[in-house]
Amino acid sequence: MIACALTACLLVIRQKVEAQNCDSRPAEKAGPMTEAVGAKTGDNKSSPNFVTEILPGYRDWRLISVAHEEGNLNDLRAILGNDVAIKAYRDGKLPFPEGAIIARVAWSYVPSEENNKIFGRAQSFVAGPPTNGVQFMVKDSTKYASTGGWGFGQFDDGKPLTDKAMLQSCFPCHDAFKDRDFVFTHYAP
């Protein structure tokens, strides 16, 4: 799982970093794609290796796969892809082309009392409120050359995570899947 990996890495780091300094700026209105995924040179809280603005329209992207993460994450999640990413997945194209973007959305893992009541047994776990932020991987081999050509980002309540230690923890985990262009998630047919 691409962004599972990202989240899990962040979780490990989160446990190590005692003082968290998450930026509380409201999310800025996303500009054109080239701006949305670019480094913001005038903002010393940003880094050229990280995705600093939430990508518009991601909730409308097509589904790559789904997953359940256990432990502290305790979520149900969907991995979505923009058109470039979906086409690459379906064509089996590696490395992913420039412009491919993968998004991970997640919701609390909640037993469905209303379903279970109808079926008379513990049956369903469904998506509760959003949790664990929204994460992105953006393919730009020039801008993100030092992290396998991928920029990583996380947004909590629409606000970008800016803790560099946490963001820098993404790539070392993804590096384990260098042979498939650093992406965890397999396409679910």
Next chain:
Amino acid sequence: MIACALTACLLVIRQKVEAQNCDSRPAEKAGPMTEAVGAKTGDNKSSPNFVTEILPGYRDWRLISVAHEEGNLNDLRAILGNDVAIKAYRDGKLPFPEGAIIARVAWSYVPSEENNKIFGRAQSFVAGPPTNGVQFMVKDSTKYASTGGWGFGQFDDGKPLTDKAMLQSCFPCHDAFKDRDFVFTHYAP
């Protein structure tokens, strides 16, 4: 969960119906929407209350929500909607408009050994091979008047389920949610 309900009902019925008579015809090439969801009067295995042809393009539809079903189902699933269904969900519009279609796809619930190895703990359950078929609810208040305006269908390996006892088990469960137009699944924001 809409189609969770459908699957679970079918499962209960499956356990009750000893002799299963699933049609093994190859899935026909889907025609225009009006044909794809219509009754096939020349086919005595079909019923006007059931969706008899798989709906083209459903895997490209946008995501409504995700779920995990336990027990014999043991899957991870995604509920997808066509444009009419997605708009109705986001607008909070009930009943769903004519033409709304909701699809349920599912994959085996599989622990991710490769993820767990990286994180050093049991962490991820991911989508394995497809399982439990693909299910649809199609809103057509005239054609499916006797089942709340919804036609139900299931396709296993692309082939329609034609066991009437099993298909007729869908609506009684969905009837529990009459106040939200017989649909189980809530939209995951």
